[in-house]
Amino acid sequence: MAALKSSAAVAVVGAGAMGAGIAQVAAQAGHPVWLFDLKPGAAQQAVEAMRETFAKLAAKGRMSAEAAAAAGARVHVAQGLADFAHAALVVEAIVERLDVKRSLFADLEAIVGDDCVLATNTSSISVTAIAAGLRRPARVLGMHFFNPAPLMALVEVVSGLATDPALAQAIHDTALSWGKSPVHTKSTPGFIVNRVARPYYGEGLRLLGEQAGDAATIDAVMREAGGFRMGPFELMDLIGHDVNYAVSRSVFDAYYGDPRFAPSLIQLELVNAGYLGRKSGRGFYDYAAGAVKPQPATEAAATLAVPISVSTASAFGAALAARLQAADVAFERRDAGPPLQAGAARIEIADGRSATQRGADEGHADLVVVDLVLDAAKAQRIAIAASERCSAAALAAATAALQAAGFAVTRFADVPGLAVMRTVAMLANEAADAVYQGVCDAAAADTAMCKGVNYPRGPLAWADAIGLPALLTVLDNLARTYGEPRYRASPLLRRLVAAGRGFHAPT
Ligand code: NAI
Numbered sequence: 001m002a003a004l005k006s007s008a009a010v011a012v013v014g015a016g017a018m019g020a021g022i023a024q025v026a027a028q029a030g031h032p033v034w035l036f037d038l039k040p041g042a043a044q045q046a047v048e049a050m051r052e053t054f055a056k057l058a059a060k061g062r063m064s065a066e067a068a069a070a071a072g073a074r075v076h077v078a079q080g081l082a083d084f085a086h087a088a089l090v091v092e093a094i095v096e097r098l099d100v101k102r103s104l105f106a107d108l109e110a111i112v113g114d115d116c117v118l119a120t121n122t123s124s125i126s127v128t129a130i131a132a133g134l135r136r137p138a139r140v141l142g143m144h145f146f147n148p149a150p151l152m153a154l155v156e157v158v159s160g161l162a163t164d165p166a167l168a169q170a171i172h173d174t175a176l177s178w179g180k181s182p183v184h185t186k187s188t189p190g191f192i193v194n195r196v197a198r199p200y201y202g203e204g205l206r207l208l209g210e211q212a213g214d215a216a217t218i219d220a221v222m223r224e225a226g227g228f229r230m231g232p233f234e235l236m237d238l239i240g241h242d243v244n245y246a247v248s249r250s251v252f253d254a255y256y257g258d259p260r261f262a263p264s265l266i267q268l269e270l271v272n273a274g275y276l277g278r279k280s281g282r283g284f285y286d287y288a289a290g291a292v293k294p295q296p297a298t299e300a301a302a303t304l305a306v307p308i309s310v311s312t313a314s315a316f317g318a319a320l321a322a323r324l325q326a327a328d329v330a331f332e333r334r335d336a337g338p339p340l341q342a343g344a345a346r347i348e349i350a351d352g353r354s355a356t357q358r359g360a361d362e363g364h365a366d367l368v369v370v371d372l373v374l375d376a377a378k379a380q381r382i383a384i385a386a387s388e389r390c391s392a393a394a395l396a397a398a399t400a401a402l403q404a405a406g407f408a409v410t411r412f413a414d415v416p417g418l419a420v421m422r423t424v425a426m427l428a429n430e431a432a433d434a435v436y437q438g439v440c441d442a443a444a445a446d447t448a449m450c451k452g453v454n455y456p457r458g459p460l461a462w463a464d465a466i467g468l469p470a471l472l473t474v475l476d477n478l479a480r481t482y483g484e485p486r487y488r489a490s491p492l493l494r495r496l497v498a499a500g501r502g503f504h505a506p507t
Contacts, residue, residue, distance in 0.1 A: 352477025
């Protein structure tokens with residue numbers, strides 16, 4: 001089965017934010033498009049807005065005036081489902097209710113031809129359940145676009161239990177020909193993105209609950225050290241706490257209460273208070289006019305008064321050496337030992353133990369742990385935590401050495417795993433389990449997170465870069481520290497470590 005030809009008619013049901021966006025994408029790809037909405041005038045309004053968008057794109061030089069006029073002429077308002085008789089593909093983007101979607105698909109089956117593909121844009125309903133009871137469930141699949149559909153590249157092509165694999169491939173190839181980045185996934189709660197992304201919010205909320213630092217500080221570390229576009233709290237404020245909490249709850253319930261997905265009482269309190277984020281003027285942050293944006297906690301400049309040495313054995317140590325050299329800071333090079341030593345302070349990369357625990361385990365009082373950074377050559381900020389037994393002088397020396405390498409230094413309370421390392425370990429662990437359970441492959445998991453939620457690096461490629469043994473150690477130490485099955489490592493991660501392989505190693 002081949003990708004749809006651009007001459008094939010595409011029908012879209014629901015002219016809301018998603019339906020209108022999907023219709024635009026199909027029209028831009030050359031398809032004649034019919035748009036229907038139950039609400040009188042809604043489809044007409046969406047088509048008019050779409051034509052304005054095409055005209056604006058032409059004015060900006062993003063498409064030719066002829067192409068804009070042709071795309072505008074390709075979109076039609078459907079007066080009823082009967083207008084879909086000749087459609088090759090119907091994409092449903094109506095209200096998120098199983099009963100309503102089921103009845104729509106039953107109505108559609110009576111109208112469209114036997115070869116017509118029926119796709120749903122649902123984000124949370126089982127595709128298998130939507131298809132059940134239809135005459136031809138094999139032709140039903142999910143085409144899960146992200147908002148705004150014309151701008152976001154990801155399309156999760158979701159196969160239900162009855163979906164024909166050849167059809168899923170044809171729709172995948174169709175999305176590819178539309179300029180999208182499609183990935184295959186199975187009909188499981190949250191599909192890929194809404195499942196794998198849960199720890200981004202969940203670990204942020206736990207870190208806040210454990211008083212690692214305040215929201216502005218954790219956000220700054222996730223952005224400036226982790227390379228994420230937004231920190232978890234500003235992102236949840238943007239999404240809306242009612243929406244984000246509801247998705248968290250639904251994924252938690254759908255996985256029968258797996259503690260990995262446990263929603264947060266902190267977020268529930270925000271919902272209870274009506275502090276829903278930007279849209280209500282208040283969430284973790286205050287959006288009132290004139291409200292002062294809180295600044296992240298940053299250590300004051302410290303003077304480097306002790307000799308420092310760097311081990312270039314790790315990628316972090318090598319980058320540190322390059323940064324110190326570029327800043328004309330004298331240091332001794334080693335090829336073993338901790339990545340950084342500043343006077344008495346021993347600086348190690350987070351391994352899932354608190355600095356105090358690690359210092360006690362390894363017999364070092366003056367132990368400082370540094371968080372993971374996305375790109376050690378370029379990161380502007382780095383988070384640290386010090387052992388409770390660390391002297392003030394050693395802590396100042398560690399801070400000064402990192403500042404000398406050009407980092408803004410944020411000191412967290414001594415939480416295990418710090419923020420970026422702990423979050424990335426949990427994102428990678430969730431992606432690993434999705435791969436282990438056959439929901440998607442490793443390439444799809446990474447593409448989904450980069451193209452669907454703009455992560456700076458796919459979690460599994462990131463795990464490979466950290467080194468799977470180090471990542472497994474982080475998770476095992478977190479599991480030991482908290483005694484919660486939340487931090488249990490995926491059996492796939494364990495298996496790859498035992499085999500000495502990475503997620504993206506050739507099989
Ligand atoms: P929306 O509320 O903006 O639009 C839904 C449209 O469907 C409305 O115009 C409504 O009048 C129409 N409608 C409702 N029942 C209908 C029916 N039986 N027949 C024809 N039209 C009907 O909703 P939105 O945000 O566009 O979401 C649509 C679907 O896409 C939902 O399944 C949602 O879960 C999913 N989705 C939403 C995303 C988002 O960020 N908003 C992202 C990805 C998927």
